[in-house]
Amino acid sequence: MQLSRHLAVLEVRVADTGDPDLGVSLSAAVDIAPRWIETYRDLTIAQSGSAPAGMPAAFVLQYLLDPIASTIATAAAVSHVALDADAGRWSIGLDPIYLYPVAVQLRAADDRLLVDREERLEVARAGYLATATDIATRLPTPTRMSSRQRLGMAEDLWQMALARVAGEPPPQRRSCCLIYALPGCAPCAGCPRLR
Structure with missing residues:
Protein backbone atom coordinates (compact mmCIF):
# COMPACT_ATOMS: atom_id res chain seq x y z
CA MET A 1 0.00 0.00 0.00
CA GLN A 2 1.33 3.47 -0.85
CA LEU A 3 0.75 4.67 2.70
CA SER A 4 3.45 2.27 3.94
CA ARG A 5 6.06 4.36 2.13
CA HIS A 6 5.25 7.25 4.49
CA LEU A 7 5.29 5.06 7.61
CA ALA A 8 8.82 3.66 7.56
CA VAL A 9 8.48 1.56 10.71
CA LEU A 10 4.91 0.35 10.21
CA GLU A 11 3.64 -1.79 7.36
CA VAL A 12 0.08 -0.90 6.33
CA ARG A 13 -2.07 -3.69 4.90
CA VAL A 14 -5.56 -3.61 3.45
CA ALA A 15 -7.36 -6.85 4.27
CA ASP A 16 -9.16 -8.82 1.60
CA THR A 17 -12.42 -10.58 2.37
CA GLY A 18 -11.62 -13.63 4.47
CA ASP A 19 -8.20 -12.42 5.64
CA PRO A 20 -7.71 -13.03 9.36
CA ASP A 21 -7.00 -10.16 11.71
CA LEU A 22 -3.41 -9.52 12.61
CA GLY A 23 -2.35 -10.33 16.19
CA VAL A 24 -4.42 -7.73 18.06
CA SER A 25 -7.86 -6.67 16.90
CA LEU A 26 -8.69 -3.17 18.15
CA SER A 27 -12.28 -4.26 18.75
CA ALA A 28 -10.93 -6.85 21.23
CA ALA A 29 -8.17 -4.62 22.66
CA VAL A 30 -9.76 -4.29 26.09
CA ASP A 31 -9.99 -8.09 26.41
CA ILE A 32 -6.46 -8.74 25.15
CA ALA A 33 -4.70 -5.92 27.04
CA PRO A 34 -4.33 -7.52 30.52
CA ARG A 35 -2.31 -10.46 29.13
CA TRP A 36 -0.30 -8.14 26.89
CA ILE A 37 0.50 -5.81 29.81
CA GLU A 38 1.60 -8.75 31.96
CA THR A 39 3.76 -10.22 29.19
CA TYR A 40 5.26 -6.80 28.42
CA ARG A 41 6.00 -6.34 32.14
CA ASP A 42 7.85 -9.68 32.23
CA LEU A 43 9.76 -8.81 29.04
CA THR A 44 10.76 -5.42 30.49
CA ILE A 45 12.02 -7.07 33.69
CA ALA A 46 14.03 -9.57 31.63
CA GLN A 47 15.59 -6.76 29.57
CA SER A 48 16.04 -4.03 32.18
CA GLY A 49 15.87 -5.72 35.56
CA SER A 50 12.70 -3.86 36.55
CA ALA A 51 9.35 -2.69 35.27
CA PRO A 52 8.20 0.46 37.06
CA ALA A 53 4.55 0.44 38.11
CA GLY A 54 2.36 1.81 35.36
CA MET A 55 5.03 1.63 32.65
CA PRO A 56 3.89 -1.63 30.97
CA ALA A 57 0.29 -0.39 30.80
CA ALA A 58 1.42 2.98 29.40
CA PHE A 59 3.41 1.24 26.68
CA VAL A 60 0.57 -1.12 25.78
CA LEU A 61 -1.87 1.79 25.52
CA GLN A 62 0.63 3.60 23.32
CA TYR A 63 1.12 0.47 21.21
CA LEU A 64 -2.64 0.13 20.76
CA LEU A 65 -3.20 3.72 19.70
CA ASP A 66 -0.07 4.68 17.78
CA PRO A 67 -0.64 2.50 14.68
CA ILE A 68 -4.15 3.82 14.13
CA ALA A 69 -3.10 7.43 14.89
CA SER A 70 -0.11 7.18 12.56
CA THR A 71 -2.08 5.59 9.72
CA ILE A 72 -5.09 7.91 9.91
CA ALA A 73 -2.99 11.08 10.36
CA THR A 74 -0.66 10.13 7.51
CA ALA A 75 -3.53 9.33 5.15
CA ALA A 76 -5.20 12.65 5.96
CA ALA A 77 -1.95 14.57 5.54
CA VAL A 78 -0.64 13.00 2.31
CA SER A 79 -3.82 12.00 0.46
CA HIS A 80 -7.43 13.15 0.14
CA VAL A 81 -8.76 10.35 2.36
CA ALA A 82 -10.09 10.53 5.90
CA LEU A 83 -9.95 6.90 7.03
CA ASP A 84 -12.80 5.45 9.06
CA ALA A 85 -11.51 4.83 12.60
CA ASP A 86 -14.07 2.20 13.62
CA ALA A 87 -12.17 -0.27 15.84
CA GLY A 88 -13.80 -3.24 14.09
CA ARG A 89 -11.82 -2.62 10.92
CA TRP A 90 -8.35 -2.34 12.51
CA SER A 91 -5.86 -4.91 13.76
CA ILE A 92 -2.21 -4.66 14.74
CA GLY A 93 0.65 -7.07 14.08
CA LEU A 94 3.25 -7.23 16.84
CA ASP A 95 6.93 -8.06 16.82
CA PRO A 96 6.96 -11.67 18.09
CA ILE A 97 9.69 -11.06 20.67
CA TYR A 98 9.42 -7.46 21.84
CA LEU A 99 5.66 -6.99 21.33
CA TYR A 100 5.72 -3.56 19.67
CA PRO A 101 3.60 -2.85 16.56
CA VAL A 102 5.18 -3.64 13.20
CA ALA A 103 2.06 -3.71 11.01
CA VAL A 104 -1.46 -2.39 10.93
CA GLN A 105 -4.28 -3.89 8.92
CA LEU A 106 -7.53 -2.23 7.96
CA ARG A 107 -10.64 -3.63 6.39
CA ALA A 108 -12.88 -1.94 3.83
CA ALA A 109 -15.04 0.77 5.39
CA ASP A 110 -16.67 4.11 4.74
CA ASP A 111 -13.53 6.16 4.21
CA ARG A 112 -14.25 9.71 3.09
CA LEU A 113 -12.72 11.52 0.14
CA LEU A 114 -12.25 15.16 1.17
CA VAL A 115 -10.28 17.59 -0.95
CA ASP A 116 -10.13 20.37 1.65
CA ARG A 117 -7.08 19.57 3.82
CA GLU A 118 -8.29 21.26 7.02
CA GLU A 119 -11.69 19.59 6.80
CA ARG A 120 -10.05 16.22 6.10
CA LEU A 121 -7.67 16.54 9.06
CA GLU A 122 -10.52 17.53 11.38
CA VAL A 123 -12.76 14.65 10.24
CA ALA A 124 -9.84 12.22 10.57
CA ARG A 125 -8.91 13.55 14.02
CA ALA A 126 -12.51 13.37 15.29
CA GLY A 127 -12.86 9.76 14.13
CA TYR A 128 -9.52 8.72 15.57
CA LEU A 129 -10.17 10.44 18.91
CA ALA A 130 -13.57 8.76 19.28
CA THR A 131 -12.00 5.31 18.91
CA ALA A 132 -8.83 6.15 20.86
CA THR A 133 -10.79 7.70 23.74
CA ASP A 134 -13.02 4.64 23.98
CA ILE A 135 -10.02 2.28 24.08
CA ALA A 136 -8.05 4.48 26.49
CA THR A 137 -10.99 4.91 28.85
CA ARG A 138 -11.95 1.24 28.98
CA LEU A 139 -8.42 -0.23 29.06
CA PRO A 140 -8.08 -2.37 32.21
CA THR A 141 -4.76 -1.73 33.91
CA PRO A 142 -3.17 -3.46 36.92
CA THR A 143 -2.25 -0.10 38.45
CA ARG A 144 -4.25 3.11 38.49
CA MET A 145 -3.95 5.14 35.29
CA SER A 146 -5.38 8.66 35.48
CA SER A 147 -7.78 10.06 32.94
CA ARG A 148 -5.14 12.71 32.16
CA GLN A 149 -2.72 9.92 31.21
CA ARG A 150 -5.33 7.94 29.26
CA LEU A 151 -6.93 10.83 27.36
CA GLY A 152 -3.62 12.66 27.09
CA MET A 153 -2.10 9.60 25.41
CA ALA A 154 -4.91 9.57 22.83
CA GLU A 155 -4.38 13.24 21.96
CA ASP A 156 -0.58 13.07 22.20
CA LEU A 157 -0.30 10.23 19.71
CA TRP A 158 -2.38 12.17 17.17
CA GLN A 159 -0.15 15.23 17.56
CA MET A 160 3.00 13.09 17.40
CA CYS A 191 8.11 14.23 27.94
CA PRO A 192 5.87 16.23 30.31
CA ARG A 193 8.65 15.93 32.93
CA LEU A 194 10.80 18.26 30.80
CA ARG A 195 8.44 21.25 31.09
Whole structure:
Protein backbone atom coordinates (compact mmCIF):
# COMPACT_ATOMS: atom_id res chain seq x y z
CA MET A 1 0.00 0.00 0.00
CA GLN A 2 1.33 3.47 -0.85
CA LEU A 3 0.75 4.67 2.70
CA SER A 4 3.45 2.27 3.94
CA ARG A 5 6.06 4.36 2.13
CA HIS A 6 5.25 7.25 4.49
CA LEU A 7 5.29 5.06 7.61
CA ALA A 8 8.82 3.66 7.56
CA VAL A 9 8.48 1.56 10.71
CA LEU A 10 4.91 0.35 10.21
CA GLU A 11 3.64 -1.79 7.36
CA VAL A 12 0.08 -0.90 6.33
CA ARG A 13 -2.07 -3.69 4.90
CA VAL A 14 -5.56 -3.61 3.45
CA ALA A 15 -7.36 -6.85 4.27
CA ASP A 16 -9.16 -8.82 1.60
CA THR A 17 -12.42 -10.58 2.37
CA GLY A 18 -11.62 -13.63 4.47
CA ASP A 19 -8.20 -12.42 5.64
CA PRO A 20 -7.71 -13.03 9.36
CA ASP A 21 -7.00 -10.16 11.71
CA LEU A 22 -3.41 -9.52 12.61
CA GLY A 23 -2.35 -10.33 16.19
CA VAL A 24 -4.42 -7.73 18.06
CA SER A 25 -7.86 -6.67 16.90
CA LEU A 26 -8.69 -3.17 18.15
CA SER A 27 -12.28 -4.26 18.75
CA ALA A 28 -10.93 -6.85 21.23
CA ALA A 29 -8.17 -4.62 22.66
CA VAL A 30 -9.76 -4.29 26.09
CA ASP A 31 -9.99 -8.09 26.41
CA ILE A 32 -6.46 -8.74 25.15
CA ALA A 33 -4.70 -5.92 27.04
CA PRO A 34 -4.33 -7.52 30.52
CA ARG A 35 -2.31 -10.46 29.13
CA TRP A 36 -0.30 -8.14 26.89
CA ILE A 37 0.50 -5.81 29.81
CA GLU A 38 1.60 -8.75 31.96
CA THR A 39 3.76 -10.22 29.19
CA TYR A 40 5.26 -6.80 28.42
CA ARG A 41 6.00 -6.34 32.14
CA ASP A 42 7.85 -9.68 32.23
CA LEU A 43 9.76 -8.81 29.04
CA THR A 44 10.76 -5.42 30.49
CA ILE A 45 12.02 -7.07 33.69
CA ALA A 46 14.03 -9.57 31.63
CA GLN A 47 15.59 -6.76 29.57
CA SER A 48 16.04 -4.03 32.18
CA GLY A 49 15.87 -5.72 35.56
CA SER A 50 12.70 -3.86 36.55
CA ALA A 51 9.35 -2.69 35.27
CA PRO A 52 8.20 0.46 37.06
CA ALA A 53 4.55 0.44 38.11
CA GLY A 54 2.36 1.81 35.36
CA MET A 55 5.03 1.63 32.65
CA PRO A 56 3.89 -1.63 30.97
CA ALA A 57 0.29 -0.39 30.80
CA ALA A 58 1.42 2.98 29.40
CA PHE A 59 3.41 1.24 26.68
CA VAL A 60 0.57 -1.12 25.78
CA LEU A 61 -1.87 1.79 25.52
CA GLN A 62 0.63 3.60 23.32
CA TYR A 63 1.12 0.47 21.21
CA LEU A 64 -2.64 0.13 20.76
CA LEU A 65 -3.20 3.72 19.70
CA ASP A 66 -0.07 4.68 17.78
CA PRO A 67 -0.64 2.50 14.68
CA ILE A 68 -4.15 3.82 14.13
CA ALA A 69 -3.10 7.43 14.89
CA SER A 70 -0.11 7.18 12.56
CA THR A 71 -2.08 5.59 9.72
CA ILE A 72 -5.09 7.91 9.91
CA ALA A 73 -2.99 11.08 10.36
CA THR A 74 -0.66 10.13 7.51
CA ALA A 75 -3.53 9.33 5.15
CA ALA A 76 -5.20 12.65 5.96
CA ALA A 77 -1.95 14.57 5.54
CA VAL A 78 -0.64 13.00 2.31
CA SER A 79 -3.82 12.00 0.46
CA HIS A 80 -7.43 13.15 0.14
CA VAL A 81 -8.76 10.35 2.36
CA ALA A 82 -10.09 10.53 5.90
CA LEU A 83 -9.95 6.90 7.03
CA ASP A 84 -12.80 5.45 9.06
CA ALA A 85 -11.51 4.83 12.60
CA ASP A 86 -14.07 2.20 13.62
CA ALA A 87 -12.17 -0.27 15.84
CA GLY A 88 -13.80 -3.24 14.09
CA ARG A 89 -11.82 -2.62 10.92
CA TRP A 90 -8.35 -2.34 12.51
CA SER A 91 -5.86 -4.91 13.76
CA ILE A 92 -2.21 -4.66 14.74
CA GLY A 93 0.65 -7.07 14.08
CA LEU A 94 3.25 -7.23 16.84
CA ASP A 95 6.93 -8.06 16.82
CA PRO A 96 6.96 -11.67 18.09
CA ILE A 97 9.69 -11.06 20.67
CA TYR A 98 9.42 -7.46 21.84
CA LEU A 99 5.66 -6.99 21.33
CA TYR A 100 5.72 -3.56 19.67
CA PRO A 101 3.60 -2.85 16.56
CA VAL A 102 5.18 -3.64 13.20
CA ALA A 103 2.06 -3.71 11.01
CA VAL A 104 -1.46 -2.39 10.93
CA GLN A 105 -4.28 -3.89 8.92
CA LEU A 106 -7.53 -2.23 7.96
CA ARG A 107 -10.64 -3.63 6.39
CA ALA A 108 -12.88 -1.94 3.83
CA ALA A 109 -15.04 0.77 5.39
CA ASP A 110 -16.67 4.11 4.74
CA ASP A 111 -13.53 6.16 4.21
CA ARG A 112 -14.25 9.71 3.09
CA LEU A 113 -12.72 11.52 0.14
CA LEU A 114 -12.25 15.16 1.17
CA VAL A 115 -10.28 17.59 -0.95
CA ASP A 116 -10.13 20.37 1.65
CA ARG A 117 -7.08 19.57 3.82
CA GLU A 118 -8.29 21.26 7.02
CA GLU A 119 -11.69 19.59 6.80
CA ARG A 120 -10.05 16.22 6.10
CA LEU A 121 -7.67 16.54 9.06
CA GLU A 122 -10.52 17.53 11.38
CA VAL A 123 -12.76 14.65 10.24
CA ALA A 124 -9.84 12.22 10.57
CA ARG A 125 -8.91 13.55 14.02
CA ALA A 126 -12.51 13.37 15.29
CA GLY A 127 -12.86 9.76 14.13
CA TYR A 128 -9.52 8.72 15.57
CA LEU A 129 -10.17 10.44 18.91
CA ALA A 130 -13.57 8.76 19.28
CA THR A 131 -12.00 5.31 18.91
CA ALA A 132 -8.83 6.15 20.86
CA THR A 133 -10.79 7.70 23.74
CA ASP A 134 -13.02 4.64 23.98
CA ILE A 135 -10.02 2.28 24.08
CA ALA A 136 -8.05 4.48 26.49
CA THR A 137 -10.99 4.91 28.85
CA ARG A 138 -11.95 1.24 28.98
CA LEU A 139 -8.42 -0.23 29.06
CA PRO A 140 -8.08 -2.37 32.21
CA THR A 141 -4.76 -1.73 33.91
CA PRO A 142 -3.17 -3.46 36.92
CA THR A 143 -2.25 -0.10 38.45
CA ARG A 144 -4.25 3.11 38.49
CA MET A 145 -3.95 5.14 35.29
CA SER A 146 -5.38 8.66 35.48
CA SER A 147 -7.78 10.06 32.94
CA ARG A 148 -5.14 12.71 32.16
CA GLN A 149 -2.72 9.92 31.21
CA ARG A 150 -5.33 7.94 29.26
CA LEU A 151 -6.93 10.83 27.36
CA GLY A 152 -3.62 12.66 27.09
CA MET A 153 -2.10 9.60 25.41
CA ALA A 154 -4.91 9.57 22.83
CA GLU A 155 -4.38 13.24 21.96
CA ASP A 156 -0.58 13.07 22.20
CA LEU A 157 -0.30 10.23 19.71
CA TRP A 158 -2.38 12.17 17.17
CA GLN A 159 -0.15 15.23 17.56
CA MET A 160 3.00 13.09 17.40
CA ALA A 161 1.77 11.40 14.20
CA LEU A 162 1.13 14.76 12.53
CA ALA A 163 4.56 16.01 13.62
CA ARG A 164 6.26 12.93 12.11
CA VAL A 165 4.46 13.42 8.80
CA ALA A 166 5.52 17.08 8.74
CA GLY A 167 9.12 16.21 9.70
CA GLU A 168 8.82 18.22 12.92
CA PRO A 169 10.17 17.33 16.37
CA PRO A 170 7.81 15.59 18.79
CA PRO A 171 5.40 18.01 20.45
CA GLN A 172 5.19 18.47 24.21
CA ARG A 173 3.13 15.60 25.64
CA ARG A 174 0.44 15.53 28.31
CA SER A 175 0.95 11.81 28.93
CA CYS A 176 4.08 9.94 29.96
CA CYS A 177 5.36 6.55 28.80
CA LEU A 178 7.45 6.31 32.01
CA ILE A 179 10.54 5.09 30.14
CA TYR A 180 12.65 7.51 32.18
CA ALA A 181 12.10 5.21 35.19
CA LEU A 182 14.02 2.33 33.59
CA PRO A 183 17.70 1.96 34.51
CA GLY A 184 19.88 3.99 32.17
CA CYS A 185 16.99 5.70 30.38
CA ALA A 186 16.18 9.39 30.16
CA PRO A 187 12.87 11.18 29.47
CA CYS A 188 11.90 10.98 25.81
CA ALA A 189 11.51 14.04 23.58
CA GLY A 190 8.31 15.85 24.49
CA CYS A 191 8.11 14.23 27.94
CA PRO A 192 5.87 16.23 30.31
CA ARG A 193 8.65 15.93 32.93
CA LEU A 194 10.80 18.26 30.80
CA ARG A 195 8.44 21.25 31.09
